Amino acid sequence: MIPESAEEETAAPRENGRPTSVTALAAAPLLDRQDVASSLSSLPVPDVVAAMGSSLRGLSPAQAAERQALHGPNELPGVSHVHVWRQLVTQFTDLFAVVLLVASAITFLAYLLGQPRDPATLQLAMAILGVVLLNAGIGFAQEYSAERTAESLQAMVPHTCRVLRDGERREQPARDLVPGDVVILEAGDAVPADCRLVEAQEAAVNNAALTGESDPVARVAAAGPPGPPLESRNCVFMGTDLVAGTGKAVVFATGTNTEFGRIFRLAADAPRQRTPLQLQVAAMARRVAGVALATGAILFAVRLPSGQPFVDTFVFSLGVMVALVPEGLPATLSVSLAIGVRRMARHHALVKQLLAVEALGSTSVVCTDKTGTLTQAEMTVVRLWADEVSHAVTGVGYAPAGEVTDAGPVRELLRAAALCTNARLVPPTGRDPWRVLGDTTEGALLVAASKAGLDPAEEEACTPRVAEYPFDSARKLMSTVHRDNDGTCIAYVKGAPLEVLARCDAMDRGGTRTPLTDTARTQVTSAADGMAGQGLRVLAVARRPVAGPHPPLDDVESELTLLGLAGMYDPPRPEVRDAVDACRRAGIRIVMVTGDHPLTAEAVARRVGIVRGPTPAVVTGTQLDDLDDSALDTLLAGSAELLLCRVSPEHKMRVVTAFQRRGEVVAVTGDGANDAPALKHADIGVAMGASGTDVAREAALMVLLDDSFASITTAVGLGRSVYRNIRKFLIYLFSHNIAELVPILAATFAGFPLVPITAVQILAIDLGSDVLPALALGAEPTEPDVMDSPPRPRRERLFSTAVMGRVLFLGGIQAFGVCTVFFWHIHASGIPYADFTRDTPVYREAITMVQAGIVVSQFFNALAVRTDRQSVFRAGLLSNPWLIGAGCFGIALMAAISYAPPLQAVFNTAPLTLADWAVLAGFGVLLLAAEEARKWVLRHRSSSSKGEAR
The missing domain is CATH 2.70.150.10 (Calcium-transporting ATPase, cytoplasmic transduction domain A)
Structure with missing residues (x-):
């Protein structure tokens, strides 16, 4: 009981x-x-x-x-959201922000302690604070999002x-x-x-x-x-x-x-990995902040013994520090990444975190799911076999669009298969395509019957079902009994070929029941094995007349007449092969990680080009359990073509961690909830937007809105382009920092009592004249060869030797120009150094020349850094109109600072003559010419080395 x-x-x-x-x-x-x-x-x-x-x-x-x-x-427990105020506070924990906040606070303190109080010091304190607030606002607006995986x-x-x-x-x-x-x-x-x-x-x-x-x-x-x-x-x-x-x-x-x-x-426990760009920007911030603080402290120690007032010396040192800190970099980086996000969105790739854009570009390994990612998750009958003849079936998916080659001999096979199903085809409604209610394998049989000209619903009405013997994994069969128009009952059986064949004693030949000889059995087995070898799932279909509507199961599934075989598979997405080829050209390794059967996984991998060799490494989850970390590392390093099958979420996470341990940047694709932990733990998780679960979409950093694997390849190319563009505007931003610092150092060692450029002027350059051109550089179009090179190493630095060399080269030319115009102006006046004050007209003209010289040279610098080796004239001077417009805006802003009395009062500037502008433009042209000469030398060396190689 x-x-x-x-x-x-x-x-x-x-x-x-x-x-x-x-x-x-x-x-x-x-x-x-x-x-x-x-x-x-x-x-x-x-x-x-x-x-x-x-x-x-x-x-x-x-x-x-x-x-x-x-x-x-x-x-499930609700996600604990980070309060908005905490998210905002984190914007002020960036190292650049901390350094500037401390500088602003000390400057304000210097203003309070100064006697008399200098309004310029207060302006400097407020300007630095304004920079921090602006960067924080932009960063908060760009990155405000909550993780809703648990929800x-x-x-x-x-x-x-x-x-x-x-x-x-x-x-x-x-x-x-x-x-x-x-x-x-x-x-x-x-x-x-x-x-x-x-x-x-x-x-x-x-x-x-x-x-x-x-x-x-x-x-x-x-x-x-x-x-x-x-x-x-x-x-x-x-x-x-x-x-x-x-x-x-x-x-x-x-x-x-x-x-x-x-x-x-x-x-929930999987940590969100920091992207390579996050790590590199953090390292760069530490180095730059350290250099800025050290340089400011050294100059403070050098100038203080010379008799300069303490507050003036301190403000001078702060100016040096501000000159070295790229105040506009956080805002420029955030907005430039946002441009990459919008570009990817136009290609059906939704990126939820800005830094993921660059991380995708550095991807070296893609661990991809199979079902729904590489395939369409729709079973399709592609081949039929009856009476020793194979018949092709065209069309994919559940839409009954296609045909069966020479359908006559297989109509009874398909009729029996359609009757022996419980699935139902649902026509498209609105945006929903054809779909199946019930088993997808049975749905594929219904579609094939429709392609042969049969109406499954009409056949069911004419031959109603009177009994059913459901599929059982032990029998590997499903049987149904139907009453024909004349009252006789017929049983239809479908299932695993060997199980059905073992219960057959005859086969259908042109509508005639003929004995199933040993030779015929061998032919059927060979046909089934041939289909299976092509990665097809094979079902055999048979029938027999039975006595009465409810015969015993043994009677139903014995002495059967074989009607034929049906081979089906889940078709790959048509665009996947080209996407896989593009990844191979780009040096990106693709590893299939699936919960499916090894044979099925290998068949799909071969169809899409992931596997091309004769013996790929196929490893199951059970085998992974037997490998320690060292053995797993050996497996990942030694198997170029690797398929991981029958794996659990824990297995996926372990594989991702192992790849990361080897220094790889790992992207993981998936659509199911079982993929969520690995998606979150990967450097870049890529979820399917249409067919994927909410769990996968929320755990991932990128969602493919069209579920197309090809969109991953496009996104990788865009990510690589973003990284190249980031390097371009870093060269652009840091080269002018040298032009700001060198005049200050020169004035210090020359004994000049004032700074050649004030901190407020530096902030005006960094935020007023440099940000827009830097953003325009960040919007440079993708170069054609972006996918023809291997992924950059995970530990490759933003500031490589080549980048630093270019920064010093361009910055040195700018520094030479502005130092020349400054000291030329000072010496031409004939005024002794000791008599100069910040209100001396010649001094105001000189520092205006320095600021304008940096702005004008940066206009030509922006043109120069657009390409690494190619001549900018070949790329087209006007091919990036946003860059030209941004440079003109910076020069117009500089003109306003020079000529507008309210701005003259803020920046302590003076009006420049036309001759002054001409001299500054000449130095800008000199910079562009020198950079073009450098590129020519690089191209010449490259062509010479290629000629010697030949």
Whole structure:
């Protein structure tokens, strides 16, 4: 007798001779979840409900309330959002921001302590503070986003479900489910918790969200052997869907105790990796800040003994420091990355974090899922075999568009296959394409029948089904019995070729039943093996007349007449092969990481070009478990073509970590919840936008809106272009820092008492004249050869030797120009150094010449850095109109600073003559000519070395 309540002390069922405690199973803790599932799987139905302290009538409301208090709601914990004020505060923890904040505070203190107080010092303090606030505002606006991975996992749990309470069927919130509840499931339902089936009629589930396998898996209520939870044939799990049949199930795990909860914890615990650019910018900030502070301190120590006032000396040193700190870099970097984000969005790649743009460009390994990423997740019949003849089937997907070559001989084969199915084709509605309700394999058979001119619905109406023998993994067969128009009954059987063939004693030849000889059996086996060798899933179809509408199963599945074979596969996306080829040219390694069968994985990998050699390394999750970290590293290093199959979320994360340990920049693609931990742990997680789960989309840094693998290749090219452009504007920004610093150093060692350029002027250059051209450089179009070179090493520095050499070269020319115009102006006046004050007209003209000289030379510098070796005249001086416009804006702003009285008062400047502008333009042309000469030398050396090589 099955107990009606948990309080009844019944004899507990026994597992392997050991009693299983009712209380232990009904209130199983998290760590025992797998043991509970394994124990329940091996119990018969009456013992299952007894072990959970329940009955087939379900729990009583009182029992449910008691267990609700014990287990909590059936939901995943909500994500703990970072408060907006905390996100804003983090913008001020950047090292550049910290240095400038300290400088602003000290400058303001110097203003308060100065006697008399100098308004210029206050202006400097406020200007530095304004720079920090501007950078923080831009960074906050660009990066404001909250991670909602946990919320998306919660969203996949159905909001309501059908449950039995005291035998009464109720619809209630899924969050109220408790262990021991009996839920009712129908085709199309999302499974609300981890459950053990106690009734099942033709039930099948899609476990793709948990395992990555797209094929529906049959589920039964009968007891089975103990084993891993996901391999239990009588268990269903939260986050999966019932795609066929009906059933009742007893809940044994809820919330975070479920398999889905395990993935939630993996995703929550997985650290978000810092991108290569984050690491390099942080390192650069430390070096620049250190150099700036050290240089300012040294100059302070040099000038103070010369008799200069303490406050003036300190403000001078701050000016040096400000000259070295690239104040506009954080804002320029953020906005330039945002430009890359918008470009990628136009190519159907949505990037959720700015720095992920550059990280994608440095990708060296792509760990890609199979189903839904490389393939269309739609089974398609591509070949039929009947009467020793093979027939091709055209068209892909579930749309009945295509044809069967010479369909006449295979019409009966397809008619029988269509009748022996439970799936249904759904025509397109609105934006939804053709789709299948039920098993996708059966849906593919229906589509093939339609392509042969059959109407499956009409055939079913003319030959109604009177009995069914569902698919069973032991038999590997499904059989249905139909009544024909004359009242006779016919059984149709489909299943694994060897199983069907073993039950056949004849085959159909042109509509005639002929004995199945040994030679014929060999031909059928050879045909099936040939299809399987092409990576096709093969089904055999047979029939036989039976006596009456409900014959015994042994009669139905014996003495069959073989009608033929159907070969089908999940077709790759058509654009994938070209995308894989592009990745190969770019030196990017592609590793398939899938939960599917090794043979299926290898077949797909060969179709899309991931595998081209005869013996790829195919490793299963079980084999990975046997490898320690050293052996795994050896495997990853030694196998150029690697397929990882039957893997779990933990396996994926371990592989990603191993690649990162080897210095690789790893991108991971996926669409299921099982992919979420690896997506989050990777350097760049790439989720499918249309077919992917919310979990995968929220865990990833990039979402492919069109689900096209080709978009990854495009995004990699754009990411590489972003990195090149970042280097261009870094050269542009840092080269003029030399032009700001060298005059200050020259004036110090020459004994000149004032600075050739003030800190406020430097800020005006850095933010007013330099930011827009830098952004325009960041918007340079992608160069044609961007995907023809290997990925840069993970540890490659932004400031390589070549970059630093170019910065010194261009900055040195600018420094020479501005030092020349400054000291020429000072010496031409004939005024002794000691008589100069900040209000001396000649001094004001000289510092105006320095500021304008830097602005004008930067205009030509921007043209020079657009290319590394190619002449800018060949690339086209006007091919980036935004750059020309930005440079003209900077010069116009400089003219306003020189001529507008209000700005003259702020910057202590004076009006320049036309001759002054002509001299400055001449130095700008000199810079461009010198850079063109440098590029010519590099091109000449390159062509000479190539000639010698030939």
